[in-house]
Amino acid sequence: MNPWRPNSPLSGMPLIKDGVRSKRESSYDRTGANRDFVRVETGETATLCDIEGCGCIKHIWLTTFCQAPQFLRKLVLEMYWDGETNPSVRTPLGDFFGVGHAMSKHFVSLPISMITLKRNGPNGPYGPAMNSFFSMPFGSRARIQIINQSEMPVESLFYHIDYELYDEPIPADMGRFHATWHQEKPCKAVPQPTPPSSAAADLPGVNLTGDENYVALEATGKGIYVGLVLNVDNFNVSNQQHPWFVEGDDMIFIDGESWPPSIHGTGLEDYFHSAWCFPTGEYESPYYGTSLASDTQEHFGKWSLYRFHVEEPIYFQKSIRVTFEHGHNNDQANDWSSVAYWYQLEPHKTLPALPEVEQRLARRWPDFGIWNR
Numbered sequence: 001m002n003p004w005r006p007n008s009p010l011s012g013m014p015l016i017k018d019g020v021r022s023k024r025e026s027s028y029d030r031t032g033a034n035r036d037f038v039r040v041e042t043g044e045t046a047t048l049c050d051i052e053g054c055g056c057i058k059h060i061w062l063t064t065f066c067q068a069p070q071f072l073r074k075l076v077l078e079m080y081w082d083g084e085t086n087p088s089v090r091t092p093l094g095d096f097f098g099v100g101h102a103m104s105k106h107f108v109s110l111p112i113s114m115i116t117l118k119r120n121g122p123n124g125p126y127g128p129a130m131n132s133f134f135s136m137p138f139g140s141r142a143r144i145q146i147i148n149q150s151e152m153p154v155e156s157l158f159y160h161i162d163y164e165l166y167d168e169p170i171p172a173d174m175g176r177f178h179a180t181w182h183q184e185k186p187c188k189a190v191p192q193p194t195p196p197s198s199a200a201a202d203l204p205g206v207n208l209t210g211d212e213n214y215v216a217l218e219a220t221g222k223g224i225y226v227g228l229v230l231n232v233d234n235f236n237v238s239n240q241q242h243p244w245f246v247e248g249d250d251m252i253f254i255d256g257e258s259w260p261p262s263i264h265g266t267g268l269e270d271y272f273h274s275a276w277c278f279p280t281g282e283y284e285s286p287y288y289g290t291s292l293a294s295d296t297q298e299h300f301g302k303w304s305l306y307r308f309h310v311e312e313p314i315y316f317q318k319s320i321r322v323t324f325e326h327g328h329n330n331d332q333a334n335d336w337s338s339v340a341y342w343y344q345l346e347p348h349k350t351l352p353a354l355p356e357v358e359q360r361l362a363r364r365w366p367d368f369g370i371w372n373r
Helices: none
Strands: 019-028 038-040 045-052 055-066 075-082 088-090 112-114 129-132 136-137 139-147 155-164 178-183 214-220 222-234 251-253 288-292 302-308 315-316 319-324 335-344
Touching: 019 045, 038 045, 038 178, 045 055, 045 155, 088 251, 129 251, 136 178, 139 155, 139 288, 178 214, 214 222, 214 335, 222 319, 251 315, 302 319
Parallel strands: 088 178
Antiparallel strands: 019 155, 038 155, 045 139, 055 129, 055 136, 055 155, 075 088, 075 139, 112 129, 178 335, 214 319, 222 302, 222 315, 222 335, 251 319, 288 302
């Protein structure tokens, strides 16, 4: 390795690169006044950028004002690379930036963050300041858009898209950024053989296939899985054999392998680098954390968890299937949703359409004030 070639973002700062032009697309007021936002009517699509050339998006910042309840689930984020007609990214807006259930919370991780106005509450009309630092390379074109599928206008959409353009083509082995949203509302519980004892280790039933697991990602091609945001509404706690939703393993199947997969974990809290049922409640770190937690004294409630495989990305040559047991041996029927993030060489498997708006809204929407109409 050339010692002068950086291997981290900070060590790369002193390197002066030829053929790199720094650019930004933003919502600034072209008249020179202070209306530095765009309005997006119901049913309309706002194009944040449509860039031609070879380059890489380095940072996205945006925020919104919308008075529709649960608007962070009703606004849809899409990204298209190199003239493709099927997006490489399609998720509800809030979920992409790390918090599900159409809620806003204050947290910071390395790739994504939300900066939240305290007086607004978790579901007021002032959207959080949402940031992404994922690198998003493109060979000839990059287009990012937000679709307003809510019943009210986005009265203010502010945004920055910071990117670089290059004189030289990007390498042929440079993957394109992808993200997809999935939901099971609720997951289908698998009947268990006998009532369990009180100890989690004594829960009955065995899972030797992974067939009934929750599937966060199914991708075909060659690429790298780099992370996940997982949202769980443990609403069905009174009907479960075990109150916690964490007694299920992660199982990641690579290149079409059968059970047992190459990557098999020991419990949901372990995959997200915690232990003993997320005892701290909400916390944040660069690579993993709990961006939304229920009362740590209770088993029910809404949770959002994140983990990014920055130091240990998961490579696949032909395909990948990222799955999780929903409870031990899939014994729980709760609402799950997720955003999976990965890079791959094109073409990619067609992303599914999102469910209709009403189907993807959070159950038991909490009342935090006048904005819950």
